[in-house]
Amino acid sequence: xxxxxxxxxxxxxxxxxxxxxxxTVSRVLNDHPNVREQTRLRVRAAIAELGYRPNRAARALVxxxxxLIGIVAQNSTLYxxxxxxxxxxxxxxxxxxxxxxxxxGRLDRESIAGAVERHLDQRVxxxxxxxxxxxxxxxxxxMPAGVPLVTIDGDPQRSHTLVTVDQSAGARAATRxxxxxxxxxxxxxxxxxxxxxAAWRIEGWRAxxxxxxxxxxxxxxxxxxxxxxxxAGRMLARMPEVTAVxxxxxxxxxxxxxxxxxxxxRVPHDVSVVGFDDVPEAAFFIPPLTTVRPxxxxxxxxxxxxxxxxxxxxxxxxxxxxxxPSLVERASVAPPA
Amino acid sequence: xxxxxxxxxxxxxxxxxxxxxxxTVSRVLNDHPNVREQTRLRVRAAIAELGYRPNRAARALVxxxxxLIGIVAQNSTLYxxxxxxxxxxxxxxxxxxxxxxxxxGRLDRESIAGAVERHLDQRVxxxxxxxxxxxxxxxxxxMPAGVPLVTIDGDPQRSHTLVTVDQSAGARAATRxxxxxxxxxxxxxxxxxxxxxAAWRIEGWRAxxxxxxxxxxxxxxxxxxxxxxxxAGRMLARMPEVTAVxxxxxxxxxxxxxxxxxxxxRVPHDVSVVGFDDVPEAAFFIPPLTTVRPxxxxxxxxxxxxxxxxxxxxxxxxxxxxxxPSLVERASVAPPA
DNA sequence: ATCGGAAATGTTAGCGCTCACACTCGATCC
DNA sequence: GGATCGAGTGTGAGCGCTAACATTTCCGAT
Numbered sequence: 001x002x003x004x005x006x007x008x009x010x011x012x013x014x015x016x017x018x019x020x021x022x023x024t025v026s027r028v029l030n031d032h033p034n035v036r037e038q039t040r041l042r043v044r045a046a047i048a049e050l051g052y053r054p055n056r057a058a059r060a061l062v063x064x065x066x067x068l069i070g071i072v073a074q075n076s077t078l079y080x081x082x083x084x085x086x087x088x089x090x091x092x093x094x095x096x097x098x099x100x101x102x103x104x105g106r107l108d109r110e111s112i113a114g115a116v117e118r119h120l121d122q123r124v125x126x127x128x129x130x131x132x133x134x135x136x137x138x139x140x141x142x143m144p145a146g147v148p149l150v151t152i153d154g155d156p157q158r159s160h161t162l163v164t165v166d167q168s169a170g171a172r173a174a175t176r177x178x179x180x181x182x183x184x185x186x187x188x189x190x191x192x193x194x195x196x197x198a199a200w201r202i203e204g205w206r207a208x209x210x211x212x213x214x215x216x217x218x219x220x221x222x223x224x225x226x227x228x229x230x231x232a233g234r235m236l237a238r239m240p241e242v243t244a245v246x247x248x249x250x251x252x253x254x255x256x257x258x259x260x261x262x263x264x265x266r267v268p269h270d271v272s273v274v275g276f277d278d279v280p281e282a283a284f285f286i287p288p289l290t291t292v293r294p295x296x297x298x299x300x301x302x303x304x305x306x307x308x309x310x311x312x313x314x315x316x317x318x319x320x321x322x323x324x325p326s327l328v329e330r331a332s333v334a335p336p337a
Numbered sequence: 338x339x340x341x342x343x344x345x346x347x348x349x350x351x352x353x354x355x356x357x358x359x360x361t362v363s364r365v366l367n368d369h370p371n372v373r374e375q376t377r378l379r380v381r382a383a384i385a386e387l388g389y390r391p392n393r394a395a396r397a398l399v400x401x402x403x404x405l406i407g408i409v410a411q412n413s414t415l416y417x418x419x420x421x422x423x424x425x426x427x428x429x430x431x432x433x434x435x436x437x438x439x440x441x442g443r444l445d446r447e448s449i450a451g452a453v454e455r456h457l458d459q460r461v462x463x464x465x466x467x468x469x470x471x472x473x474x475x476x477x478x479x480m481p482a483g484v485p486l487v488t489i490d491g492d493p494q495r496s497h498t499l500v501t502v503d504q505s506a507g508a509r510a511a512t513r514x515x516x517x518x519x520x521x522x523x524x525x526x527x528x529x530x531x532x533x534x535a536a537w538r539i540e541g542w543r544a545x546x547x548x549x550x551x552x553x554x555x556x557x558x559x560x561x562x563x564x565x566x567x568x569a570g571r572m573l574a575r576m577p578e579v580t581a582v583x584x585x586x587x588x589x590x591x592x593x594x595x596x597x598x599x600x601x602x603r604v605p606h607d608v609s610v611v612g613f614d615d616v617p618e619a620a621f622f623i624p625p626l627t628t629v630r631p632x633x634x635x636x637x638x639x640x641x642x643x644x645x646x647x648x649x650x651x652x653x654x655x656x657x658x659x660x661x662p663s664l665v666e667r668a669s670v671a672p673p674a
Numbered sequence: 675a676t677c678g679g680a681a682a683t684g685t686t687a688g689c690g691c692t693c694a695c696a697c698t699c700g701a702t703c704c
Numbered sequence: 705g706g707a708t709c710g711a712g713t714g715t716g717a718g719c720g721c722t723a724a725c726a727t728t729t730c731c732g733a734t
Contacts, residue, residue, distance in 0.1 A: 010720055021684045026722060034681055056459055057397035058720035062689050066394065068437070068459070077617070082419040086412060089440045093452075098459055100405070100437045103426045122393055122405075122435055226621040255621045280414075284563035284592045286623050347690055358714045363692065371712055395690035399719050 009050040018046035029054055060123060069307065070119030072102045072112065073130040078224065079250075079279045080296065081130055084152065087300030088128065095308060100124065107132070112139035120147065126307045128152060132195045148310035150303050153197055156320070161310065163303045163321045165294040167197050170325035171204025174246045174274040174292050176212070177327055181272060182335040183244035185214040189222050189232045189256065191248040201248050201276065217242075224248070226255040233259025236271075243271055243336040250275040250282045253289055257332075261286070268334035278328050288330035298323045346387040355383035366391060397460060406644065407456030409439045409449065410467040415561070416587075416616045417633065418467055421489065424637030425465065432645060437461065444469070449476035457484065463644045465489065469532045485647035487640050490534055493657070498647065500640045500658045502631040504534050507662040508541025511583045511611040511629050513549070514664060518609060519672040520581035522551040526559050526569045526593065528585040538585050538613065554579075561585070563592040570596025573608075580608055580673040587612040587619045590626055594669075598623070605671035615665050625667035635660050 015022040020039060027035050028043040035043075046052070060066040069092055073081045089099045100122060102115035112129070116139070119127055126148035131137050137155045151162045171188075178186045188205045191198030202219065209216050220236070222228035229252030236242045237260050247253040253275035257267055265271050267287055275282060278293035302321040310316045352359040357376060364372050365380040372380075383389070397403040406429055410418045426436045437459060439452035449466070453476065456464055463485035468474050474492045488499045515523045525542045528535030539556065546553050557573070559565035566589030573579045574597050584590040590612035594604055602608050604624055612619060615630035639658040647653045 012720080022721080023685080023723095024683060027683085030722085034683085036682060039682080053458055055398070055720050057394045057403065058689090059722075060394035060689095061392070061398050061691085061720080062722045064689075077416060077419045077423060079414065082414045085422075085438070086414050086440050089438050090442070093439065093455065098437050098439070098455060100435050101422070101426050102430070102435070103423050105427070118430065118435060121390055226618045230621055251618055251621075254618050258621045258623050258625075261623050281563045281588055281591055281618075284567055284588075284595050286595050286598050288595075349690085359691080360693095360715080361713060364713090367692085371710090373712065376712080392690050395719090396692075397719095398690080398721085399692045401719080 009052045010055070011052075014043065014046045014050055014052045017050060018043045064123070065125050065311075066123050067097050068100055068122060068124045069097045069126050069128065069304075070100050070102060070116075070122065070124040071128045071130070072104065072115045072119070074104055074107050074132075079277055080294075083296040084130060084300055087297045088304060091301050091304045095304065097125070107136050109135050109139045112136050113142075116140070126150070126311050128303055128307060129154070131155075132197050134194060134196075146314070148307055148314065150307045150310070152299060152303055155196060159318055161306050161316075161319045163299055163306065163323065165197075165299060165323050165325055167200035167325075168204035168207070170276060170292040170294065170327075171201040171246065172208040173325070173327045174276065175205045175208035177290070177329070178244040178246060178272055178274060178333060179208065179212050179214060181244070181333055183272065184336070185209065185217055186244045186246050187217045187220065187236060187242055189220045189229060189245060189247045189252050191252075192223050193221065198248055205246055222248070222252055224251060226251040229253060229255025230259050232256065234263070236260075237263035237265050244273075244333075245271060246274045246276075248276055250277045250279045250285075250289060250291055253282075253291070253332075254285055257285055257287075257289075268332050270337055272333040272336075274333060282328075283330060285332070287332050290330045290333045291328050292325050293328050294325040295323055346389045347392070348389075351380065351383045351387055351389045354387060355380045401460070402462050402648075403460050404433060405435050405437055405459055405461045406463045406465065407437045407439060407453075407459065407461040408465045408467070409441065409452045409456070411441055411444050411469075416614060417631075420633035421467065421637050424634045425641060428638055428641045432641070434462070444473050446472050446476045449473050450479075453477070463487070463648050465640055465644060466491070468492075469534050471531060471533075483651070485644055485651065487644045487647070489636060489640055492533055496655055498643050498653075498656045500636055500643065500660065502534075502636060502660050502662055504537035504662075505541035505544070507613060507629040507631065507664075508538040508583065509545040510662075510664045511613065512542045512545035514627070514666070515581040515583060515609055515611060515670060516545065516549050516551060518581070518670055520609065521673070522546065522554055523581045523583050524554045524557065524573060524579055526557045526566060526582065526584045526589050528589075529560050530558065535585055542583055559585070559589055561588060563588040566590060566592025567596050569593065571600070573597075574600035574602050581610075581670075582608060583611045583613075585613055587614045587616045587622075587626060587628055590619075590628070590669075591622055594622055594624075594626075605669050607674055609670040609673075611670060619665075620667060622669070624669050627667045627670045628665050629662050630665050631662040632660055 011022045011025050015025045025043050028040050092099045104111035104115045128150050130152045131154040137158055153164050154162050175186050190202050220232045222232050233256040253273055260267055267273055275289050275291035278291045282289040282291050306319055348359045348362050352362045362380050365377050429436045441448040441452050465487050467489045468491040486497055490501050491499050512523050527539050557569045559569050570593040590610055597604050604610055612626050612628035615628045619626040619628050
């Protein structure tokens with residue numbers, strides 16, 4: 001079959017057709033200055049005529065750098081990571097980079113290290129790691145320096161470049177909002193405490209409570225799932241004094257809403273609820289959910305910018321960007337009965 | 338682990354250390370037969386000692402094929418595509434392939450073609466396109482043959498290899514289930530009709546109605562969003578004769594549920610609802626949603642297998658795999674009042 | 675005219691790997 | 705005992721590109 005299917009044209013083919021040397025073609029391709037306009041046009045025409053497509057592997061081989069960015073995320077269909085990934089790819093494509101994903105089943109040291117290794121094999125130009133737990137950061141510690149790295153939602157204490165959402169501020173806003181509506185105090189269903197996101201949301205919630213002089217109720221631990229929110233809700237629904245709950249994410253809030261509904265605790269009449277994430281469906285929960293919206297697009301854009309800066313100049317000092325979330329008010333909050 | 342390597346070691350460095358030629362190192366790396374066990378061990382030791390990592394770009398350059406597969410999907414924050422992507426990456430990593438994503442904002446010809454082009458630039462070994470609308474298939478039509486291609490949820494009429502979920506069967510199952518509960522007929526809120534998924538779900542719904550001799554109510558058009566389901570619900574809630582609704586996906590169903598709740602139409606007492614997708618939250622809707630579950634893992638695995646077969650032997654004839662979805666019964670269906 | 679130097683273009687040498695082939699050497703065969 | 709084989713290994717070429725340097729062309733200043 002390869003008999004008539006000639007191999008795809010190479011730079012020399014273009015050069016021959018345009019009547020120049022392959023180096024001139026290379027210069028046109030890379031937007032080098034010293035090329036006469038007329039020559040440039042001729043080369044462009046030859047490229048178009050042949051349908052020439054530069055071979056990235058060859059370029060990567062000689063430059064030692066690919067136009068590939070690796071992104072490591074936990075293998076999950078969680079809304080946050082998925083949004084981040086999509087936003088990232090979009091932004092990277094605009095900058096001429098391709099994105100290679102390496103999802104990991106778990107966020108332990110081995111999984112992360114393995115995914116990073118696989119990307120290093122690909123000679124990625126830079127690496128983005130969504131590292132919301134300590135073990136992920138740890139795995140990165142032993143990594144060969146030299147490849148630009150940005151972590152998302154990682155430990156702010158670490159020295160490398162990172163982008164985080166200001167979880168604490170978001171949690172404070174949510175808690176204050178509930179307090180401002182007249183609630184004596186606010187309960188919190190947390191995410192898994194080894195997640196930085198979860199830890200900071202707890203911290204923000206506590207801070208807002210202290211600052212208002214409100215009692216700090218016992219923390220209700222959960223994971224990120226709707227199921228765990230439901231379980232938590234089945235407990236909280238039995239306590240008449242619970243009139244305001246801040247859930248660590250929208251899915252938990254959904255479970256919570258259902259538990260309350262089953263126990264005839266009306267939201268927001270009897271209990272007010274605030275979530276976190278602003279998933280697209282949150283506006284259609286019963287009732288529509290007041291929640292905290294982190295801007296995933298902003299996170300992705302900031303992360304990419306930071307990474308590209310490092311790729312362009314590896315000597316760029318570590319940097320840190322914090323994205324402020326905003327509160328989206330809907331119908332799940334009301335004054336206590 | 339020392340780190341002072343000026344540049345990362347190449348094959349010749351390993352060869353020198355092991356006292357063999359670079360070609361022997363290559364053979365060890367590629368599991369070629371004719372290497373003495375003792376030599377193999379020596380080479381392996383040298384590789385480990387140097388922390389040698391083969392340069393994929395160089396390999397890709399000479400073989401003309403990368404160990405990269407590209408995947409093109411729309412807005413991967415939707416549950417379906419996100420699940421697919423994650424499952425795919427997992428399966429691909431096990432097969433030694435990396436996955437490069439190209440999400441596109443819209444599914445029009447240009448966007449798809451652009452994403453495909455970008456992947457071709459990377460010299461991907463194969464391409465997976467989630468192409469649920471006609472324009473996506475069209476864009477693929479003009480593609481240079483020669484690169485293995487699998488489409489997901491594409492047009493079954495096309496000649497290339499594809500994997501689809503049996504949307505029609507899922508829709509029939511949902512509709513029959515509602516009919517079996519005693520409803521006179523079943524209304525349907527559809528997805529955008531240019532999506533094959535949506536079209537086949539409509540088809541399955543109609544077929545089940547005909548086959549039961551039930552009246553076919555007017556089709557309610559919507560997009561995939563919860564908002565559109567809500568809008569549809571505000572209409573349906575006003576018609577007392579509507580006792581059973583099959584929504585084209587779970588998000589629509591969520592919007593529907595809320596609209597019914599606002600109009601004091603109780604689900605399932607007054608109206609029964611069935612969705613499609615089985616998003617993880619569906620079990621926590623109010624009430625828990627009966628829905629149709631396509632197995633995204635199965636789709637991803639089948640897609641990858643088909644693609645790898647084509648990569649291994651480009652002469653593999655086009656193939657077609659259909660994945661049967663299953664009905665998940667929960668609490669949103671009951672006999673009519 | 676003559677020259678200098680910038681602008682434009684060409685030439686050469688690899689990047690790190692695999693492929694095709696050549697070679698060595700002991701075992702096997704007639 | 706030489707020819708033959710095949711397992712194990714080495715050699716050289718070259719994939720398509722960019723970097724560095726070499727060369728030619730052009731043009732204004734002398």
